[in-house]
Amino acid sequence: MTNPQSQGQLSANGELVHLLTLEGLPREIIVRILDTAQSFLGVTEREVKKVPLLRGMSVFNVFFENSTRTRTTFEIAAKRLSADVINLNVSTSSTTKGETLLDTVDNLAAMHADMFVVRHSQSGAAHMIARHVGPERHVINAGDGRHAHPTQGLLDAYTIRHYKKDFSGLTVAIVGDILHSRVARSLIHVLNILGTPEVRVIAPQTLLPAGVESLGVRVFPDMRKGLAGADVVVMLRLQNERMRGALLPSAQEFFKYYGLTPEKLALAKPDAIVMHPGPMNRGIEIDSAVADGPHSVILPQVTFGIAVRMAVMSILGGA
Amino acid sequence: MTRVHIKGGRLVDPKHGVDRPADLYIAEGRVAGIASAPRGFEADRVVDATGLVVAPGLVDLSARLREPGLEYKATLESEMVAAVAGGVTSLACPPDTDPPLDEPGLVEMLTRRASSLNLARVYPVGALTAKLEGERLTEMAELRDHGCIAFSQAEVPLADTQILWRALQYAATFGLAVWLRPQDPHLAKGGVAHDGEVATRLGLPGIPAFAETIALGAILQLVRVTGTRVHLCRLSARESVEMIRAAKRDALPVTCDVSAHHLHLSELDLGYFDSHCHVVPPFRSQRDREALSAGLADGTIDAVCSDHTPVDDDAKQLPFGESEPGTTGLELLLPLTLKWSREARLPLVQALARATSEPARILGIDAGHLGVGAPADICIFDPETYFTVAPSGLRSQGKNTPFLGYELPGVVRWTLVAGEVRFERG
Numbered sequence: 001m002t003n004p005q006s007q008g009q010l011s012a013n014g015e016l017v018h019l020l021t022l023e024g025l026p027r028e029i030i031v032r033i034l035d036t037a038q039s040f041l042g043v044t045e046r047e048v049k050k051v052p053l054l055r056g057m058s059v060f061n062v063f064f065e066n067s068t069r070t071r072t073t074f075e076i077a078a079k080r081l082s083a084d085v086i087n088l089n090v091s092t093s094s095t096t097k098g099e100t101l102l103d104t105v106d107n108l109a110a111m112h113a114d115m116f117v118v119r120h121s122q123s124g125a126a127h128m129i130a131r132h133v134g135p136e137r138h139v140i141n142a143g144d145g146r147h148a149h150p151t152q153g154l155l156d157a158y159t160i161r162h163y164k165k166d167f168s169g170l171t172v173a174i175v176g177d178i179l180h181s182r183v184a185r186s187l188i189h190v191l192n193i194l195g196t197p198e199v200r201v202i203a204p205q206t207l208l209p210a211g212v213e214s215l216g217v218r219v220f221p222d223m224r225k226g227l228a229g230a231d232v233v234v235m236l237r238l239q240n241e242r243m244r245g246a247l248l249p250s251a252q253e254f255f256k257y258y259g260l261t262p263e264k265l266a267l268a269k270p271d272a273i274v275m276h277p278g279p280m281n282r283g284i285e286i287d288s289a290v291a292d293g294p295h296s297v298i299l300p301q302v303t304f305g306i307a308v309r310m311a312v313m314s315i316l317g318g319a
Numbered sequence: 320m321t322r323v324h325i326k327g328g329r330l331v332d333p334k335h336g337v338d339r340p341a342d343l344y345i346a347e348g349r350v351a352g353i354a355s356a357p358r359g360f361e362a363d364r365v366v367d368a369t370g371l372v373v374a375p376g377l378v379d380l381s382a383r384l385r386e387p388g389l390e391y392k393a394t395l396e397s398e399m400v401a402a403v404a405g406g407v408t409s410l411a412c413p414p415d416t417d418p419p420l421d422e423p424g425l426v427e428m429l430t431r432r433a434s435s436l437n438l439a440r441v442y443p444v445g446a447l448t449a450k451l452e453g454e455r456l457t458e459m460a461e462l463r464d465h466g467c468i469a470f471s472q473a474e475v476p477l478a479d480t481q482i483l484w485r486a487l488q489y490a491a492t493f494g495l496a497v498w499l500r501p502q503d504p505h506l507a508k509g510g511v512a513h514d515g516e517v518a519t520r521l522g523l524p525g526i527p528a529f530a531e532t533i534a535l536g537a538i539l540q541l542v543r544v545t546g547t548r549v550h551l552c553r554l555s556a557r558e559s560v561e562m563i564r565a566a567k568r569d570a571l572p573v574t575c576d577v578s579a580h581h582l583h584l585s586e587l588d589l590g591y592f593d594s595h596c597h598v599v600p601p602f603r604s605q606r607d608r609e610a611l612s613a614g615l616a617d618g619t620i621d622a623v624c625s626d627h628t629p630v631d632d633d634a635k636q637l638p639f640g641e642s643e644p645g646t647t648g649l650e651l652l653l654p655l656t657l658k659w660s661r662e663a664r665l666p667l668v669q670a671l672a673r674a675t676s677e678p679a680r681i682l683g684i685d686a687g688h689l690g691v692g693a694p695a696d697i698c699i700f701d702p703e704t705y706f707t708v709a710p711s712g713l714r715s716q717g718k719n720t721p722f723l724g725y726e727l728p729g730v731v732r733w734t735l736v737a738g739e740v741r742f743e744r745g
Contacts, residue, residue, distance in 0.1 A: 100636070
């Protein structure tokens, strides 16, 4: 069993200092984040969409890997908490000039950053930055390699809780490229922590990491069997570069066997919800009829995502 | 030349199965007498080894000295001092310098620089192919004449099995030994950790154990047809140990080694992306680690080496997958071997064989033993004292080790090379 302390995201008295991964996070902290997010949801629907909780704080969005969408949701979340937000697209600036990752972080720390939202293509980058900056500044992992995307996992959990109320009787099926997916790993951890009895992964063997069962999932190579009786279906994005080659022969074949169509969705429970972290590849992992259909909660996920990120930032910021 | 009397120590000479209290008398750079002084012996220097083990100097089959070309990571001076501080008196250095050791001039320069330092003895392993590029064979016979003791691809496995076959044939023609770390480059491509539960959890690209065994199978088949003497470097997988056991049963001319760190650590030690645990081959499962330890104990694995790889901080302070693999090891070889022998409940004399007489046999050098007439390469150490591994305590320029903070047994007090004291801990 892993000790959450050793990950350096909790202080000695169990307070959240950084958010690096959901693995090993105490259930109470996750529930607190989800509850806090719920209270923020009202804010996002008001005419003046701001609360002054992080006034005077500087949040640096440091993206070593491009992602306009995720960066934007963090930016909106920080601004709604009245923080000052600075966006840095590091992949196009410092590192190409030979500056090391930690040099970049040191420079930003010297500019009095209170919070770093970090995305990096390498697993473990957020852990390394958190170790380096210490507990005085807060690091939120916005995705590190294949490892973790904790705010995505939390917003997925929030969405499931919103529609299904309780995790104790749920079957959740996660479909697609598990091997490369930090979204899948974070979701699997949070679902297990919240007591989901059945978490399934559905994928061809080429898209499953070694010993994936050890994460606490059941493997279904056959999508139809895996969807049977599911309450929640989470579709993962398939990256373009993985659609043709040694992992998969073609996007067409993938869609035929692992794409979510209305016909396959009918195998799940009648009230099943369909989720996707976005951006979607319509006609590759998901049929438009499903993406835009009555089971889809893909757009509410985005709305909840802002509230969840506000919750994480406000808890880290001590507000 | 100094005449030295090593007094009151416990003589452990694995090659001759000796483990008893005995004084050692050294003259002309060689062992001149054991237990009783040769006629007319007058010591210039007496070393009081009371309570200490007097053993052959360690013979390390893999230590990177980083010269030429990588002096910002370490220099010959720093690493040769580290060697004698670790009780290592002979070492083989792999050809992955910059440029690689593929020309007689480079080899000669290295050996000349090394011997001018008057510390440990250095045995260069030449590149098997030019620039280690895996295309053109090096002038192996010529390189042998300039001091190369064997030929290897270091950490650049040959992708082309036809070239591997030809290289083995050519080496066999001249009776040269080829050292190979078995790894299929295609299966290992992009991987940075053992393809198992930990890599899955951490989201690190994996190197499956069969990347090693498939390459090992190919090498063993080629040894069968060419008869080349092949030494297999740094096994990491349980199944590899089984394959070597079978190959030795079939009397194939193969030997193999394991790194000292692989005897103690597994994938679990990666923790949360500890880049000090980024090594090649990767730390594998507990079962693999246990099989390596058992294989070394029963002699299937012939030798333990440090696989010393000094890495600068900048190259380690990167996300795990981008960090440079390797650990510093010369000064930890003896402590880690002692720790292993205690855990494996192996007598000291048997355990030390794996770091002295056995690697010397693989190298084909007159070292690693202390019979009368043997070169007086000697390591005198305190086997009972534990020390805490700390960067400040390491003489190597590389402070990169996953054992920082560990309490390890074995403190080297004196190291002699050719009868001269080359290291003394005050």
